[in-house]
Amino acid sequence: MTEEYITGAEALMRSLERQGVDTLFGYPGGSIIPVFDALYDHRDKLRHVLVRHEQGAAHAAQGYARVSGKVGVCLVTSGPGATNTITGIADAMMDSTPLVVIAGQVGTLLLGTDAFQEVDLVGVTQPISKWSYQIRRAEDVAWAVARAFYIAGSGRCGPVVLDFAKNAQVEKTVYKPTVVDFIRSYEPVPDTDQASVEKAVKLIDEAERPLVLVGHGVELGNAQKELQMFVEKADAPCGCTLLGLSALPTSHRLNKGMLGMHGNLGPNVKTNECDVLIAVGMRFDDRVTGNLDSYARQAKIIHLDIDPSEINKNVKVDVAILGDCKQTISLLSQKIRKNSHTEWIDSFKKYEEEEYKSVISKELFPASGPLNMGEVVRAVSDAVNDDAVLVTDVGQNQMMAARYFRYKKERSIVTSGGLGTMGFGLPAAIGATFGQERTVCVFMGDGGLQMNLQELGTVMEQQAPVKMILLNNNYLGNVRQWQAMFFNHRYSFTPMLNPDYMKIMSAYGIPARRVMSRDELADAVKEMLSTKGAFFLEACVIEEGNVLPMTPPGASVNYMLLDC
Amino acid sequence: MDKTLYTLIVYSENIAGLLNQVTAVFTRRQINIESLNVSASSIDGVHKYTITAWTDEDTIKKVVKQIEKKIDVLQAHYFTDDEIFLQEIALYKISTPELQSNANVSKIIRRYNARIVEVNSVYSIVEKPGLTEEIIALYKELQEAGCVLQYVRSGRIAITKSRVERINEFLAGREEKHRHCYNDLN
Known part of the structure; x- marks a missing residue:
């Protein structure tokens, strides 16, 4: 049998198909033309979504990955094409999102010569990616792609960069399907120490006031059911991190809400009252902990994580349980005894009522005045029966959406948590529509929307059914809030002059509606959801609205301002 | 906090660009590297880094874990002067x-x-x-x-006083685990 010689570009296509890839987000350019040429013959199996800017491709691939649990793929050219994906790569690193970015590179003979559109992509991306590799020979394609997908999607997920030299795209090779499921220097899931499990079981069984912190790791590890069984058996109340919000249904009796700076009062205050703190798949980010010196000092802390470098990084823990949380949580569930903490759980009520009275009722049911951000979010959440995927941009819109949207199903929140990337929302929402079937609602501010406004072109071309909700307050609201609270109301460059978004949407042929008042809101939301495909809802909200409650920067986790 | 001169011994695959990744862990935490030596180890294809830096134990532990997290790093350990021949x-x-x-x-x-x-x-x-x-x-x-x-x-070179060769044990353990997983699948 004669061996078939194919180009490196064709080998890439076959390798991607072998990995089960069906969707790519990308943008062609000089150094990746051979790959796009090969893609032309694979359009039946590989759906390519042409974005309008490579940053959009990276965020769309992230949105796709976050809702589907698959590895997101983006395909871009060298130089500026590649550097435009950097924010998405860094974002995926911070939020442990499986992503493979394939970028063109100049031919190996030109490397290091400052050739046209050459950039040292491996050098640039090493600090912000899980792995970064330059493919210089066609025969390395199958191996590099297999290794890239294995690394991106195993252990603590993350972004991988393949820098694909142009000569390797056009040179011929014999394609040999390759599997990588072992790298000797890389242990995706560390072994679980049984003695630690026993210690944790003892602490949990003896706890009188246990509190569980639910992180993104629960979603990444598909351990939502296991977590629910565990907290029910332990009868332990939970606080969720921003990225962990949909790991446990909002309505679950043990779900006490969101942790962190703009989280709910109960779980934050109780962090400093619990006797055993059980952190699952979360990394004690400073936005969650507030001042570390006064964080949960009274509690024994148990930390379940897949990444050994997270243990004792920010908070010293008493017991570390390494491993895949799907397994480790189940192990704990089997071993702990059925418990009941009624009094402790009831003690959250006081804080729930206080927050409801001082913050929530005012945000959701104002007697008069302009629309509040929170009431718009809740109106949408109610109308979708808490069943949609929430995507947010970054800032006040993000905090309001996270606080007032409600979740029934897992993998229902896509937001830029660690990096806090403005402009993330719109492209991520586009990607999310390709990754699953449910309605996708994205909340954005007028700042973040305009950071990747060009992706409306992608919405138009792909007819992506994104329900876009703009909370327009004519300000960079989050910074404005800080300026009001901590910088003596000096609104340095936070007021924004906005364009007429209705005209913009009309240019793109996207149905749109602007809402100014409370009595139009429900009808507008109904129109948005009953319209097939994309819809843009501009809610003109209170200009100087504040996200509350708030733990001021540097304050203790249990100190939250209820007004300002 | 009291600072100690720690010696890190890092074993990695022989892959270009890894030195950058290892030193970047120090840079991010604003730790000066006092000396650095990189060379082939006694094991084929495995490189050995000997790095010294002044810092405290809490920090060096975190540095070691963050270095070990790099995909192509096999193992990283830190030592005080009494634990090594240098x-x-x-x-x-x-x-x-x-x-x-x-x-x-x-x-x-x-x-x-x-x-x-x-x-x-x-x-x-x-x-x-x-x-x-x-x-x-x-x-x-x-x-x-x-x-x-x-x-x-020159930079410092060091050899551990321990009677156990941790890198050999590690590699053998990894291969064993891989074989084990592979057999389970079949």
Whole structure:
């Protein structure tokens, strides 16, 4: 049998198909033309979504990955094409999102010569990616792609960069399907120490006031059911991190809400009252902990994580349980005894009522005045029966959406948590529509929307059914809030002059509606959801609205301002 | 916080660009690397890094874990001086006329057990293996004698005193685990 010689570009296509890839987000350019040429013959199996800017491709691939649990793929050219994906790569690193970015590179003979559109992509991306590799020979394609997908999607997920030299795209090779499921220097899931499990079981069984912190790791590890069984058996109340919000249904009796700076009062205050703190798949980010010196000092802390470098990084823990949380949580569930903490759980009520009275009722049911951000979010959440995927941009819109949207199903929140990337929302929402079937609602501010406004072109071309909700307050609201609270109301460059978004949407042929008042809101939301495909809802909200409650920067986790 | 001079020994696959990734962990935490040595190890395809840095134990533990997290790093460990045999080497290029005219210079060289490895009419080269302190002390004395033309000191190299070769155990353990998983699948 004669061996078939194919180009490196064709080998890439076959390798991607072998990995089960069906969707790519990308943008062609000089150094990746051979790959796009090969893609032309694979359009039946590989759906390519042409974005309008490579940053959009990276965020769309992230949105796709976050809702589907698959590895997101983006395909871009060298130089500026590649550097435009950097924010998405860094974002995926911070939020442990499986992503493979394939970028063109100049031919190996030109490397290091400052050739046209050459950039040292491996050098640039090493600090912000899980792995970064330059493919210089066609025969390395199958191996590099297999290794890239294995690394991106195993252990603590993350972004991988393949820098694909142009000569390797056009040179011929014999394609040999390759599997990588072992790298000797890389242990995706560390072994679980049984003695630690026993210690944790003892602490949990003896706890009188246990509190569980639910992180993104629960979603990444598909351990939502296991977590629910565990907290029910332990009868332990939970606080969720921003990225962990949909790991446990909002309505679950043990779900006490969101942790962190703009989280709910109960779980934050109780962090400093619990006797055993059980952190699952979360990394004690400073936005969650507030001042570390006064964080949960009274509690024994148990930390379940897949990444050994997270243990004792920010908070010293008493017991570390390494491993895949799907397994480790189940192990704990089997071993702990059925418990009941009624009094402790009831003690959250006081804080729930206080927050409801001082913050929530005012945000959701104002007697008069302009629309509040929170009431718009809740109106949408109610109308979708808490069943949609929430995507947010970054800032006040993000905090309001996270606080007032409600979740029934897992993998229902896509937001830029660690990096806090403005402009993330719109492209991520586009990607999310390709990754699953449910309605996708994205909340954005007028700042973040305009950071990747060009992706409306992608919405138009792909007819992506994104329900876009703009909370327009004519300000960079989050910074404005800080300026009001901590910088003596000096609104340095936070007021924004906005364009007429209705005209913009009309240019793109996207149905749109602007809402100014409370009595139009429900009808507008109904129109948005009953319209097939994309819809843009501009809610003109209170200009100087504040996200509350708030733990001021540097304050203790249990100190939250209820007004300002 | 009290700082200690820690020696890190890192084993990695022999892959270009890894040095950057290892040193970047120090840079991010604003720790100065005192010395750095990279070379092939006794195991084929495995490179060994010997890095020293002044820091506290809490930080060095985090640094080690963050280095170990790099995909192509096999193992990283930190040691204090009592846990390792360590050595450096220095070369001193000195003026031959000074060496000949000043009897004190050759006395200094002999006192430090240093070796003259090259002599010509212009310069001579002295070689001195040892610990940082003696190497620097020799340099200072030669400098005072006014004969040093060039001086260079190597990074530290170190070998563990432990009777267990952790890298060999690690590699064997990894291979064993892989075989095990593979058998489970079939």
